[in-house]
Amino acid sequence: MTAATLARPAPLSRGLRFELVKLVSQWRIRLVVLACWVAPGLFVAAVSQQSTLPVDTLFGRWMHATGWAGPLVMLGFAGTWALPLLTSLVAGDVFASEDRLGTWRHLLVAVRSPRRIFVAKSLGALTVLVLMVAGLVFSSALGGVLAVGNQPLVGLDGHLLSAGDAGARVLLAWACVLAPTLALAAIGLLGSVLLGKSPMGLLLPAVVALALQLAQMLPIPVSVRLALPGYAYIAWNGLFTSPAQWGPLLIGIGVGLLWAVTATALAYVLFLRRDFTSLASDGTGRRALLFGVLPLTALLVASIVVIGAATGVSGSGIGQDKVQRSVATAFAHLYRLQTGQLNRPDVTEAQLATTADCNKGGGQRDPEGAGNDWRCVITWHLPDTTATGQAIYQLDLTPDGRYMADGDGPKEVNGYFLVHTPAGDAPNPLWQFDGNVDLLSTTPKG
Amino acid sequence: MDRPRAVRARGITKCFGVVVALDEIDLDVAPGQIHGLVGPNGAGKTTLLGLLLGLAVADSGKLEILGTPIRRALDAPDGVAGFVDGPGLYPSLTARQNLAALARLRGRDPRGAGIDEALDQVGLTDVADDRAGGFSLGMRQRLGLAAALLAQPRLLILDEPSNGLDPVGSRHVHRVLSGLAAEGTSIVLSSHRMDDVEALCSEVTIVATGRVVFSGPLSKLAAENRELDYRLRTSDPVKARALASEAAGITVVADEVVRALVPALDELVTRLVRENVAIRELTPVVSPLEAAFLNLTQEGTP
Numbered sequence: 041m042t043a044a045t046l047a048r049p050a051p052l053s054r055g056l057r058f059e060l061v062k063l064v065s066q067w068r069i070r071l072v073v074l075a076c077w078v079a080p081g082l083f084v085a086a087v088s089q090q091s092t093l094p095v096d097t098l099f100g101r102w103m104h105a106t107g108w109a110g111p112l113v114m115l116g117f118a119g120t121w122a123l124p125l126l127t128s129l130v131a132g133d134v135f136a137s138e139d140r141l142g143t144w145r146h147l148l149v150a151v152r153s154p155r156r157i158f159v160a161k162s163l164g165a166l167t168v169l170v171l172m173v174a175g176l177v178f179s180s181a182l183g184g185v186l187a188v189g190n191q192p193l194v195g196l197d198g199h200l201l202s203a204g205d206a207g208a209r210v211l212l213a214w215a216c217v218l219a220p221t222l223a224l225a226a227i228g229l230l231g232s233v234l235l236g237k238s239p240m241g242l243l244l245p246a247v248v249a250l251a252l253q254l255a256q257m258l259p260i261p262v263s264v265r266l267a268l269p270g271y272a273y274i275a276w277n278g279l280f281t282s283p284a285q286w287g288p289l290l291i292g293i294g295v296g297l298l299w300a301v302t303a304t305a306l307a308y309v310l311f312l313r314r315d316f317t318s319l320a321s322d323g324t325g326r327r328a329l330l331f332g333v334l335p336l337t338a339l340l341v342a343s344i345v346v347i348g349a350a351t352g353v354s355g356s357g358i359g360q361d362k363v364q365r366s367v368a369t370a371f372a373h374l375y376r377l378q379t380g381q382l383n384r385p386d387v388t389e390a391q392l393a394t395t396a397d398c399n400k401g402g403g404q405r406d407p408e409g410a411g412n413d414w415r416c417v418i419t420w421h422l423p424d425t426t427a428t429g430q431a432i433y434q435l436d437l438t439p440d441g442r443y444m445a446d447g448d449g450p451k452e453v454n455g456y457f458l459v460h461t462p463a464g465d466a467p468n469p470l471w472q473f474d475g476n477v478d479l480l481s482t483t484p485k486g
Numbered sequence: 487m488d489r490p491r492a493v494r495a496r497g498i499t500k501c502f503g504v505v506v507a508l509d510e511i512d513l514d515v516a517p518g519q520i521h522g523l524v525g526p527n528g529a530g531k532t533t534l535l536g537l538l539l540g541l542a543v544a545d546s547g548k549l550e551i552l553g554t555p556i557r558r559a560l561d562a563p564d565g566v567a568g569f570v571d572g573p574g575l576y577p578s579l580t581a582r583q584n585l586a587a588l589a590r591l592r593g594r595d596p597r598g599a600g601i602d603e604a605l606d607q608v609g610l611t612d613v614a615d616d617r618a619g620g621f622s623l624g625m626r627q628r629l630g631l632a633a634a635l636l637a638q639p640r641l642l643i644l645d646e647p648s649n650g651l652d653p654v655g656s657r658h659v660h661r662v663l664s665g666l667a668a669e670g671t672s673i674v675l676s677s678h679r680m681d682d683v684e685a686l687c688s689e690v691t692i693v694a695t696g697r698v699v700f701s702g703p704l705s706k707l708a709a710e711n712r713e714l715d716y717r718l719r720t721s722d723p724v725k726a727r728a729l730a731s732e733a734a735g736i737t738v739v740a741d742e743v744v745r746a747l748v749p750a751l752d753e754l755v756t757r758l759v760r761e762n763v764a765i766r767e768l769t770p771v772v773s774p775l776e777a778a779f780l781n782l783t784q785e786g787t788p
Contacts, residue, residue, distance in 0.1 A: 046554060047540075047564045050591050058591045065578040146574015146633075149539050149567070150591050152560045315502070316541050 049153035052160055058151075059164030062137075063130070069168060072129060076175030081183030084110030088187045098196070098277060098442070098474055103184075104467070106191035108206040110184025111177060112280075115213055118176055119273030123221045124249030126172050131228030132242040134165045135311070139236040144316050158311050162229060162304065169225055170218075177214045181207070194469065196476055197281040197366065198373025213276040216289060219296030223269040224249055226303035227336075233307045233314075234332050259410055259439045262357035262479045263348035266291045267340055269299040274440050277476050287351075287480040295343055302339050306332055357479030358441060360398060360407035367416045367433065367445060368396040370475040375420065377469045381461045387423060394420040398435070410439040415448075429453070431470070441477040490553030492517055492641045492672030493538060497547035500533055507533040508544070509696040515641075515674055515689075520667050522687035523676040524775075526783050530696040531676040532645055535570045538562075538674060539643050552640055568643030573630020577619025581610055581629050584618055588633055604632040607665075609658040623650030631659060635666075642666060644675040648682045660686060680776040690775065694783040707778045713737070713745045715771040721764035729757055743771060 050058075063069050087094065087103060088110060094100035097116045102109040138144045151157050193206035201209065224245040231244030240247075252270035265271060272292030278285025310332065348354070372394040379387060398416040400407045407414075414435035419428050431453045437443040447454025447470060454472075458465040493515035500508040508530045515521045523531050537544055538551065540562025549556045554563040575584050585604065586596035605614050608628035613621070618629060627647055634642055647659055663673055663686055677683050683690060684704065691701040700707060719742055720726040730736050735750030746754065751768075758765060770777070 045564055046561055047566070049560075050593070054591050054593060058587055061583075061587050062576055062578070065576070065583070067578070141574070141576065142572050143574035143576065145536065145539070145541055145570050146630075148541055148560065149562075149569075150574075150588060152540070152562070154560075316536075 047152055049156055050151045052156050052163075055151055055156050055160030056163050056167075059134075059160045060167060063134075063164055063168050068129070072126065073168070073172055073175065076126075076172040077179050078175075080111075080114050080176050080180035081186075084114060084180045084183035085187035087113075088184065095444075095472065099193075099280075101467070101472070101474070102194055104188065106193045106203070106206065107181070107184030107186070107188040108191070108193045108203070108210050110188070111180040111210045112213065114176060114180035115210075115217065115276065118173075119217055119220075119270075120253060122176065123173070123217065123273075124224055124246045126169060127221060127224040127228050127245040127249075128242055130168050130172075131165045131225040132232055132245050134161045134229065135232035135307075136236060136238075136241045148316055154312050154314075155308075158308055165225060165229065166222075169221065173214070173218065173221065177211065181210060193280075194374070194377065195280040195282060196277055196370075196474060198370040198377065198469070198473065198475075199282045200373070200377065201280070209279050213279050216272055216276045216279070216293055219293040219300070220270045220272045221296075223296040223299035223303065226300040226307065230303045230307040230310075230332050233311045256440050257438070259356055261348075261355060262353045263344050263351065265357075265440065265479070266347050266351075267295055267343035269296050272296050274442075277442065278478065281476070281478075285476075285478045285481075288478065291347060291351075291480075295347075298343070299336070299339065303336060306335055351480055353480055356409040356439065358409050358437065358439075358477050360400075362477045362481060363407070363414060363435070363437065363443075364396040364398045364416065366443075366475050366477050367398060367435070368394040368418060370445070370473055371396070371418050371431070371433075371470070372420065374469040374473055378459065381459055381466050381469075383462050391423050392420045394418060410437050412436040414443070416445070437477070441479045443475055443477070445473050445475060447471050490550070491515060492519070492552055493521075493674065494550040495537075495547065496549075498534070498537065498544045498549060499546045500530075500537065500542070500544050506696050508537075510547070511693070511696070511698055513691060513698070513701065515672050517672055518667050518670045519689060520663060520673045520675065520687045522683035522690040523674060523693065524678070524680070524683055524690060524779055525676075525693040528695075529693045529783075531693060532570050534693070535568075535643050535645050535674065535676060538641070539566060539568060539570060541570070565638070565640035566643065567634040567637035567639035567641075568645075569630050569634065570643065570645040572645070573626050573633065575618045575621075575626055575629055575633075577617060580615050580617050581605060581621070581632075582614045584629065585633055585636060589636055592637065594636075599636055601632075601636065604635040607635060607658070607662050608632045609655065624652055624655045627651060628655055628658060631662060635662070639666075639671055642671055642673045642675075644673065646677060647675055648677050648679045656682070680773050680779065684773055684775050692779060692782050699782045700778065704775060707775060712777075712781060713747050714774060714777050715739055715743055715745050716751060717767060717769050717771055718742055718744050718765070719767035720758060721766065725761065726758060726763050729761060729763070730754060733757065 093103050094113060097113050099109040099112040138147060147157060190203045192203050193201045195201050227248050228245040231241040235241030249270060252268050255268055256274060266288060275289040275292035278289045372389040372392050375392060376387060396416045396418045398407060398414055400411055401413045414437050416433045416435060418431045421428050431450060432448040433445040434448050435443045435445050449455060454470040456468055457471050459468040491514055493513055495511060495513040498508050498511040511534060525531050536542055537549060540560050543559045552563045552565060579587060582601060585601045589596045589599035605611050608631050610628055627649055631647060648656060651659060667673055689703050690707060692699050723742060727738060730738050730744050733754050735746055736754055737745040739745050
């Protein structure tokens with residue numbers, strides 16, 4: 041027997057393959073991947089054929105008009121439920137499963153490098169997660185386009201996006217929400233490393249996502265709202281206005297990625313510090329929990345301070361001017377759309393010179409912030425006449441800046457759900473419409 | 487030419503916080519030797535096996551595995567395989583898939599990795615395509631051994647390999663381990679089953695509370711031991727009891743049970759035969775190893 045050479049660690053590519061084999065061999069992972077590739081398409085196609093549309097979900101009211109509304113409805117649903125649960129299922133379990141099965145020592149002996157194990161596991165989870173998200177996008181887009189067609193999409197401010205532009209923005213919106221999804225996945229990795237066999241490790245991304253959603257429903261300051269890692273799940277809406285609201289979206293993506301990097305780095309450090317010979321240890325304990333939670337809290341506080349200082353926006357970010365501008369813009373775009381439907385001579389937004397006069401609580405309350413008591417009187421001009429048109433809308437405005445405007449007369453403009461067009465009855469775009477307020481914009485445009 | 491020892495440990499100490507798991511442990515394992523590691527629960531056996539597998543590094547002391555000094559965790563040399571704290575298996579994979587995934591991880595083509603042979607050696611050919619999640623503890627132990635065999639080990643580390651094995655499984659494992667040792671593979675195994683250790687191991691190390699209380703050949707252990715209880719069944723129990731009572735160095739503990747050292751026992755046997763008392767059974771009530779284990783590990787226990 042001669043002195044042996046030291047065993048070399050298994051290359052990362054082999055480690056990754058090993059992790060993928062383990063993940064894909066699980067029935068629940070296979071079923072969920074299959075569901076991600078099949079269910080959204082069937083759902084979108086089925087809903088698009090219904091007479092009642094999910095108008096509470098953004099773009100739901102346009103599902104009859106274009107196939108590109110389907111993947112956006114799916115995106116709204118995914119940001120709330122599907123993506124947090126998928127990250128829980130995959131990333132929340134990737135380390136904890138080895139604790140549950142008691143296979144850490146076996147894996148370490150086989151791979152001989154905790155670093156490579158960590159990277160392989162993270163990449164394995166990421167691969168499966170991206171596969172699932174790709175399924176959601178592809179399936180819902182295909183279902184929508186096949187069932188309804190490749191038609192132009194009405195944007196969030198009422199302007200019309202060509203079918204090609206809509207398709208590209210749908211893909212871009214889904215790409216943007218990868219950032220908060222990665223943040224949740226990294227929190228899942230951290231929870232999986234920290235909490236070992238505990239079921240909390242598995243549930244952590246879903247619990248964090250739920251907490252983030254609850255926070256977004258509260259009237260918190262804009263800087264706090266944007267500093268939360270799930271904000272890009274909301275901020276993608278800004279891609280469907282003209283001009284696109286890049287500010288909140290880019291901040292949301294940046295914060296999401298920062299959280300992803302920080303939580304992954306914390307998980308990495310804690311994982312490397314773990315002693316795998318100690319049988320008593322199946323996680324890294326309460327002290328490490330402190331090390332995991334404190335840095336992320338510090339990151340949140342630092343993000344709030346930096347965003348607050350950099351944007352200079354305080355309070356809710358929802359002011360009277362912004363609401364009036366947003367409602368007037370959306371109305372003008374949609375008025376043109378209605379004009380086209382009714383086969384009337386086209387008018388431009390400039391000719392209409394639409395303005396809105398909005399108040400809150402019947403003028404008794406400070407016109408600032410979210411609420412369902414916003415009321416707007418919209419005024420517009422028609423060419424070759426001195427008379428002005430007026431319409432009233434009740435707004436339900438949520439703290440994240442999104443609103444639904446419900447027509448409150450006159451009935452000729454927004455009183456009926458349908459309008460009579462030469463080609464038959466069609467949904468009246470002015471009856472009810474969605475819009476949003478750019479929380480960061482400070483100066484009036486145009 | 488001197489062949490390096492498979493394991494050479496000197497003064498190994500390992501602590502977990504304030505708990506001293508191993509305290510100045512010495513261990514030598516020769517090539518081709520099956521070395522038993524026994525001790526009460528919490529004695530430090532699994533920690534020691536973990537160090538031999540390279541899962542961690544000792545806080546102090548010197549450790550050489552297959553002639554290679556170990557200075558960092560996971561620095562174990564090629565040719566070291568085995569498991570501690572149960573075999574690492576993935577329940578969603580079949581027995582064959584578990585081994586194939588492991589072979590690929592080690593950079594080997596599963597088709598030429600000897601998976602079928604390994605499964606055959608441990609007697610799992612019939613269930614090769616069943617998911618490991620449905621396996622009994624004994625089957626998992628055997629699959630863990632098959633996984634270790636794929637690495638063509640020169641040093642095999644096994645933590646409680648006999649756990650959950652039925653007699654057939656136990657025979658498979660014994661045959662495999664004896665065959666490996668005959669080919670020059672060194673094996674260090676821990677076990678709570680003294681019959682297994684006695685049947686397999688040529689040398690044994692007994693650890694208690696992190697310290698070595700005995701290390702050496704089994705024969706030396708028996709010789710060093712104090713008096714043992716033997717069951718003595720004869721054709722004339724009354725006469726045999728009388729003769730035993732008179733004999734020097736013999737204590738009659740109960741009917742047909744005497745306590746003695748081996749030389750005194752030899753004399754009693756000679757005398758019984760001379761007095762025309764036929765001996766029908768003469769066996770230790772507990773095995774020499776078990777007796778030694780109990781003596782050594784209970785010393786100092788209140």
